Amino acid sequence: MSVLILLIGVSLTVALVFLLAFLWASVSGQYEDDYTPSVRMLFDDTPPSNQKETPSSTSSKK
Amino acid sequence: MSTTTVSTADRPPIEPSHQLETFRYDNTIVRLFLIATTVWGIIGMLVGLIAALQLVYPALSFELPFLTFGRIRPLHTNAVIFAFVGNGIFAGVYYSLQRLCKTRMFSDTLSRINFWGWQLIILSAVLTLPLGITTSKEYAELEWPIDIAITVLWVVFGWNMFGTILKRRERHLYVAIWFYIATFVTVAVLHIVNSFELPIALFKSYSWYAGVQDALVQWWYGHNAVAFFLTTPYLGLMYYFVPKAANRPVYSYRLSIIHFWALIFIYIWAGPHHLLYNTLPNWAQSLGVVFSIMLIAPSWGGMLNGLLTLRGAWDRVREDAVLKFMVVAITCYGMATFEGPMLSLKNVNGIAHFTDWIVAHVHVGGLGWNGFLTFGMLYYLIPRLYQTKLHSRKLANTHFWLGTMGIIFYALPMYWAGFTQSLMWKEFTQEGLLAYPNFLETVEQIRPMYMLRAGGGALYIIGALIMAYNLIKTAYSGTFQREETAQAMPLTKKYQSPKNEHWHRKLFEHRPVLLLVASLVVILIGGLVELIPTFLVKSNVPTISSVQPYTPLELQGRDLYIREGCNNCHSQMIRPFRSETERYGEYAKAGEFVYDHPFLWGSKRTGPDLLRVGGKYPDSWHYHHMYDPESMSPGSIMPPYPWLLEDDLDASNTADKINAMRTLGVPYEPGYEDQALADLNKQSAEIVARLKESGVEVSSEKEIIALIAYLQRLGTDIQVKD
Numbered sequence: 089m090s091v092l093i094l095l096i097g098v099s100l101t102v103a104l105v106f107l108l109a110f111l112w113a114s115v116s117g118q119y120e121d122d123y124t125p126s127v128r129m130l131f132d133d134t135p136p137s138n139q140k141e142t143p144s145s146t147s148s149k150k
Numbered sequence: 151m152s153t154t155t156v157s158t159a160d161r162p163p164i165e166p167s168h169q170l171e172t173f174r175y176d177n178t179i180v181r182l183f184l185i186a187t188t189v190w191g192i193i194g195m196l197v198g199l200i201a202a203l204q205l206v207y208p209a210l211s212f213e214l215p216f217l218t219f220g221r222i223r224p225l226h227t228n229a230v231i232f233a234f235v236g237n238g239i240f241a242g243v244y245y246s247l248q249r250l251c252k253t254r255m256f257s258d259t260l261s262r263i264n265f266w267g268w269q270l271i272i273l274s275a276v277l278t279l280p281l282g283i284t285t286s287k288e289y290a291e292l293e294w295p296i297d298i299a300i301t302v303l304w305v306v307f308g309w310n311m312f313g314t315i316l317k318r319r320e321r322h323l324y325v326a327i328w329f330y331i332a333t334f335v336t337v338a339v340l341h342i343v344n345s346f347e348l349p350i351a352l353f354k355s356y357s358w359y360a361g362v363q364d365a366l367v368q369w370w371y372g373h374n375a376v377a378f379f380l381t382t383p384y385l386g387l388m389y390y391f392v393p394k395a396a397n398r399p400v401y402s403y404r405l406s407i408i409h410f411w412a413l414i415f416i417y418i419w420a421g422p423h424h425l426l427y428n429t430l431p432n433w434a435q436s437l438g439v440v441f442s443i444m445l446i447a448p449s450w451g452g453m454l455n456g457l458l459t460l461r462g463a464w465d466r467v468r469e470d471a472v473l474k475f476m477v478v479a480i481t482c483y484g485m486a487t488f489e490g491p492m493l494s495l496k497n498v499n500g501i502a503h504f505t506d507w508i509v510a511h512v513h514v515g516g517l518g519w520n521g522f523l524t525f526g527m528l529y530y531l532i533p534r535l536y537q538t539k540l541h542s543r544k545l546a547n548t549h550f551w552l553g554t555m556g557i558i559f560y561a562l563p564m565y566w567a568g569f570t571q572s573l574m575w576k577e578f579t580q581e582g583l584l585a586y587p588n589f590l591e592t593v594e595q596i597r598p599m600y601m602l603r604a605g606g607g608a609l610y611i612i613g614a615l616i617m618a619y620n621l622i623k624t625a626y627s628g629t630f631q632r633e634e635t636a637q638a639m640p641l642t643k644k645y646q647s648p649k650n651e652h653w654h655r656k657l658f659e660h661r662p663v664l665l666l667v668a669s670l671v672v673i674l675i676g677g678l679v680e681l682i683p684t685f686l687v688k689s690n691v692p693t694i695s696s697v698q699p700y701t702p703l704e705l706q707g708r709d710l711y712i713r714e715g716c717n718n719c720h721s722q723m724i725r726p727f728r729s730e731t732e733r734y735g736e737y738a739k740a741g742e743f744v745y746d747h748p749f750l751w752g753s754k755r756t757g758p759d760l761l762r763v764g765g766k767y768p769d770s771w772h773y774h775h776m777y778d779p780e781s782m783s784p785g786s787i788m789p790p791y792p793w794l795l796e797d798d799l800d801a802s803n804t805a806d807k808i809n810a811m812r813t814l815g816v817p818y819e820p821g822y823e824d825q826a827l828a829d830l831n832k833q834s835a836e837i838v839a840r841l842k843e844s845g846v847e848v849s850s851e852k853e854i855i856a857l858i859a860y861l862q863r864l865g866t867d868i869q870v871k872d
Contacts, residue, residue, distance in 0.1 A: 130397060
């Protein structure tokens with residue numbers, strides 16, 4: 089049964105590493121630019137000429 | 151605007167050579183998948199309704215083999231999962247991936263192969279499952295040639311997806327794309343591992359694994375099929391279509407990153423909660439429970455993120471049918487993902503497992519989360535693709551209310567039926583005897599609930615039909631835009647990392663291949679830790695010397711049991727509860743199943759457990775019971791199987807089957823395959839003789855003889871104390 093203890097031990101270590109990495113990332117401000125992508129996806133990139141009734145105007149893009 | 155400054159700071163200064171590029175999105179492929187999801191959705195739901203009605207009126211099988219519940223039920227599950235939801239995934243991915251990556255799909259040819267190949271696979275399922283061509287493993291019933299076709303098609307999909315990602319014009323990979331990638335990788339691994347089988351003919355194979363190990367692999371697959379086919383791709387769709395429909399950014403992008411990683415890391419471990427109190431090693435059961443409870447956090451992270459995206463837009467939810475469907479979908483996701491971990495607590499599972507509670511649970515997820523999100527997506531996309539407005543908002547609202555009422559009228563009766571039946575199974579009299587020793591009493595009690603459930607399902611389907619009408623009218627009122635023009639800047643050749651970029655983006659977001667490998671590693675660690683000890687640690691499956699391989703006739707009978715899908719209604723797993731050992735006999739031992747390729751534990755007791763049915767009734771009882779169940783069990787809802795008494799058993803493949811089993815490790819002696827047919831004939835002659843004593847005249851070639859041989863063998867290897 090030693091293989092069992094080994095495997096569970098290894099996996100828990102991996103889980104812990106993941107957790108610590110995420111905690112470190114959050115605390116040390118690594119997620120500073122985690123806003124732009126959520127807004128960027130709202131724009132449709134349709135050329136201005138055949139613009140549809142998309143509410144968010146593409147003019148604010150560039 | 152702060153967003154503008156951030157996004158430009160993100161990129162190196164634009165060089166003069168970088169011109170704005172114009173390209174076109176492929177909408178035709180999206181439309182094809184949208185039509186497919188609608189058509190297959192309605193067909194799959196109708197098949198489900200037939201199955202639901204058969205549980206109230208068993209005569210609805212019309213004594214036709216291909217209409218019996220055991221064959222119809224896998225058709226229903228496969229149709230709604232892989233045809234309805236599957237096409238829904240492809241539709242959403244093909245639409246959103248192009249726009250998120252600011253590029254056309256990698257290859258139009260691969261897109262077309264993906265579409266038509268997937269429809270062919272569905273068609274082959276529609277043809278084979280009613281014919282009884284099945285592996286018996288839930289949601290993986292399709293036989294080996296179709297399994298291979300699925301693998302090839304999945305690779306085509308992945309190829310097309312990664313090709314698109316690689317030629318994208320947007321450096322950052324939006325969160326939805328990660329969910330698609332995780333879906334692709336995990337489903338591929340799950341499908342391949344669970345489909346290891348040894349073919350013995352074009353449409354017959356045996357699972358590579360046996361008994362407990364087969365069960366563990368199957369539910370590792372089964373649970374993660376729910377996770378990575380019904381959940382992660384739909385979370386990806388949620389992260390695209392909910393912000394789009396509400397026209398506001400997702401509540402917390404950071405939360406989406408965290409809950410994505412947490413979700414894929416934890417989900418893969420939770421499979422054993424499908425096997426609580428089964429003969430799975432206890433440590434594996436506990437591991438499954440712990441990770442199932444942990445799943446609440448990432449699941450609710452996604453649910454809250456979806457709902458809170460609508461903050462400040464709730465007035466629009468009242469008006470907009472698209473948002474309405476999405477809100478109910480996300481709410482159902484939240485309910486189902488809270489209920490799931492609760493159901494995986496051993497004491498709750500002891501009550502719920504094998505009952506209709508589980509059926510209610512999966513339909514809150516299926517009808518609510520998958521169904522309603524698909525409907526929301528359809529109402530969002532069809533008017534846009536056809537450049538028009540939805541034909542009728544009133545009809546969409548009618549659909550919404552019919553669907554919502556349908557879910558309620560489906561789920562509540564099933565919860566009621568689950569509680570009722572479980573309580574009746576476990577009820578003892580003051581003298582310590584089972585209060586309801588006859589299983590049929592517990593079935594009779596919940597039959598009205600089955601009727602109500604069919605009503606709820608019918609409401610849901612009527613809603614879907616109204617939607618189909620509404621969408622067709624919408625399509626006719628507009629013109630379809632095959633190609634949609636878009637413009638974006640090309641990616642600069644060299645990527646220059648800004649100084650303060652955080653590790654997550656640096657590592658993963660710019661390198662899809664690395665992300666692919668990383669998620670593969672993450673999911674494999676979880677799966678392997680659960681699987682390897684079971685294979686390696688011998689004490690996990692104690693061998694029992696009295697357990698012998700099946701005789702050739704029993705083996706043939708077992709394959710008939712699989713063909714007729716008996717495992718859809720009958721378990722072969724007696725849990726170590728007094729209420730079960732009193733009713734069915736000695737509880738199941740892992741060592742009893744070592745020759746079971748595949749395992750046939752079942753997951754639902756619409757009828758009683760059959761693990762120790764061997765020797766319980768005379769041969770003639772089974773003969774009459776299979777011909778007309780009501781003659782032996784008045785009030786039974788089991789359909790009749792008259793063809794078993796009329797059709798001859800095809801015993802020509804007996805030697806092949808023995809050889810295959812030996813390859814898989816069943817200890818038939820060398821050369822036994824030559825003797826197998828003679829043994830088979832000898833045993834069937836004995837059964838025919840016994841039947842004759844009871845006044846039943848039947849030829850020894852009939853299929854019923856093999857099935858009786860198998861049923862009478864079940865559970866008899868272990869001596870049960872009186």
